[in-house]
Amino acid sequence: MLKDNRICRFDREGAEPHSAGQAGEYWNPMPPGGAPYPHRMRQEIYEQPDTILQTLGEWIDDLDSLIGAIGDAGTGTRLRRIHIVGCGTSYHAGLIGRYIIEKFVHIPVSVDMASEFRQMEPVLTRGTLLIAISQSGETVDTLTAQRQAKAQGTPVVAICNAVGSSSSREADAVLYTRAGEELGVTSTKTFTAQIAAICLLGIALGAHRRKICDVELETLKSFLAGLPSLTRRVLGKDHEIGEIAQTLTGAHGILYLGEGISYPVALEGALKMKEIAYIHAVGCPAGEIKYGPLALVEPGSPVVALAPISSMSGKILSTVADVKARGAHVIALTDAPAALRDIADVVVTLPPTHPAFLPFVSAIPLQLLAYHVAVLKGHNVDRPRNLIKSITGE
Numbered sequence: 001m002l003k004d005n006r007i008c009r010f011d012r013e014g015a016e017p018h019s020a021g022q023a024g025e026y027w028n029p030m031p032p033g034g035a036p037y038p039h040r041m042r043q044e045i046y047e048q049p050d051t052i053l054q055t056l057g058e059w060i061d062d063l064d065s066l067i068g069a070i071g072d073a074g075t076g077t078r079l080r081r082i083h084i085v086g087c088g089t090s091y092h093a094g095l096i097g098r099y100i101i102e103k104f105v106h107i108p109v110s111v112d113m114a115s116e117f118r119q120m121e122p123v124l125t126r127g128t129l130l131i132a133i134s135q136s137g138e139t140v141d142t143l144t145a146q147r148q149a150k151a152q153g154t155p156v157v158a159i160c161n162a163v164g165s166s167s168s169r170e171a172d173a174v175l176y177t178r179a180g181e182e183l184g185v186t187s188t189k190t191f192t193a194q195i196a197a198i199c200l201l202g203i204a205l206g207a208h209r210r211k212i213c214d215v216e217l218e219t220l221k222s223f224l225a226g227l228p229s230l231t232r233r234v235l236g237k238d239h240e241i242g243e244i245a246q247t248l249t250g251a252h253g254i255l256y257l258g259e260g261i262s263y264p265v266a267l268e269g270a271l272k273m274k275e276i277a278y279i280h281a282v283g284c285p286a287g288e289i290k291y292g293p294l295a296l297v298e299p300g301s302p303v304v305a306l307a308p309i310s311s312m313s314g315k316i317l318s319t320v321a322d323v324k325a326r327g328a329h330v331i332a333l334t335d336a337p338a339a340l341r342d343i344a345d346v347v348v349t350l351p352p353t354h355p356a357f358l359p360f361v362s363a364i365p366l367q368l369l370a371y372h373v374a375v376l377k378g379h380n381v382d383r384p385r386n387l388i389k390s391i392t393g394e
């Protein structure tokens, strides 16, 4: 009866329970009638304060129930390590998940692209939980990885947006992202919803295992509750980012720098730029650039640097200075503009937040940047060339 229990427990309070027959259905948080957005992608970027709220909404004051449901999946207190798999944007959410879960739960986390996980002989020891992240719940690589883990007796929690999808049906437990239907091929709102779901899971597990004290828990919950208004403030940077985009339409390559939890965000920003603006883009940890990618930098090379104050003790400032010394055109996104003003060419000031929640602040400007560059180049941002929304076949 675990399955039935699972389906009910993970559904939104008051919502109709979903059955396996409802594959592909979504819970739509938007009011009927639609909004006057020129593109679905733009609308979906703008929906993020709501979709984050909806994803957090049902659990933020009920973290014990979340743990109860994971406990049903056979992990609970016996949990010793977590392995995360996903593809593309969902993989990047998984990389962010590693920082969040290790920080709050203090257990080792590994993250693999599901397509690579399939090629390995992964050692999934007792006490391992596999988290499969997928917007559609139908991506063949993620599903295959999930099935491989199940076949080894490893419990699986799916983080999924499509209710009743294969991934959600086959998992031992499902944590739904409540992002609503994402029609644009490019993932935007589902990315931040996935991160919101991982934050919930990490904080819930951390509190349950007493790695987070009551005071810290209340602080984290109030940061979580503030995410919708925080992301709304970030969307207020849209016009400024649109102007920066005008300087990038002729770029042949863009380097995205980040460190710590901002590194996967740099990867995601680069992916967005590749898939809709068709500009070669590379995400690189700031501390890694001297080991090769620095050779790419020449006068005029665009570099996007994610430089939140919480990582200022790290490499990002010296790396920005290094690329600047080689003539790079540096666009810095930071909550500490004074530290960057003299070394970056353009500084976008972002609101401060808790270090664990930085991806919510930095991912949205990078989505907007790619969007504006692509629109300026005349691309169909909702239907990028060569790509489809869901890779369900080999």
Ligand code: M6R
Pocket: 087, 088, 089, 090, 091, 133, 134, 135, 136, 137, 138, 139, 142, 185, 186, 187, 188, 275, 389, 390, 391
């Ligand atoms: O449905 P999934 O999250 O499993 O999809 C995985 C990737 O196909 C997807 O994240 C893709 O990388 C994005 N749509 C790119 O924006």
